[in-house]
Amino acid sequence: MTGYDLSRSYRRALQQIWYAPLGQVYPTLRKMKRDGLLRVSVKVQRHRPNRKIYSLTAEGRKLLALWLAQTTALPRMHHEFIHKLFLLGNASPADRGTWVEAYIKRCREWALDLRRAETMLEPSLHGPNAESAWFQMLSLRHLCRIVECEAESADQIAEEIRTKAVLRPRRPGAVRNAENTAFAGQSLSPVD
Numbered sequence: 001m002t003g004y005d006l007s008r009s010y011r012r013a014l015q016q017i018w019y020a021p022l023g024q025v026y027p028t029l030r031k032m033k034r035d036g037l038l039r040v041s042v043k044v045q046r047h048r049p050n051r052k053i054y055s056l057t058a059e060g061r062k063l064l065a066l067w068l069a070q071t072t073a074l075p076r077m078h079h080e081f082i083h084k085l086f087l088l089g090n091a092s093p094a095d096r097g098t099w100v101e102a103y104i105k106r107c108r109e110w111a112l113d114l115r116r117a118e119t120m121l122e123p124s125l126h127g128p129n130a131e132s133a134w135f136q137m138l139s140l141r142h143l144c145r146i147v148e149c150e151a152e153s154a155d156q157i158a159e160e161i162r163t164k165a166v167l168r169p170r171r172p173g174a175v176r177n178a179e180n181t182a183f184a185g186q187s188l189s190p191v192d
Contacts (some may be wrong), residue, residue: 029054037063081150085157100158107151114144 032038037060043051056064081103088096118140124133 097158097161100154100161104151104154104158107147107154111144111147111151114140114147
């Protein structure tokens, strides 16, 4: 794969879920080559700049295999929708549903973009990198299902907001003690 191919593949499938600045692609490739993890071959092209093709060395494959064999951690996320939803009682009742509906719309648009990327990746399943493309397709489909599930869950939340606009108003000036405070400072993240 060329550095451009790596960048394009990343933008298409992983950018929304894994932060890696695109400006670091070539410096990272050069470092991996210096460390003996990659080899580079040059494909000479007429009327175009030559292409550098990167491939893993035996040491690079060994390191990748070790990383793949490690137990996969459960997702730890900074999920802004959940944070805002947690505090939505502080928003005006009229704005709550609108806010959730806007999030649902954005999720559905993202899911459509992912499905379009899936369609664009489809021809690669029959090319020279078919096996790699197949695993990229699997990861893209998984992400799409997560985003569609996110939209569906938010849709259920919007319905609950519509039907139970306000559960029970608190008395003005009422202070909750620590035992009644939601989760009493406990983390909702999974423990590794």
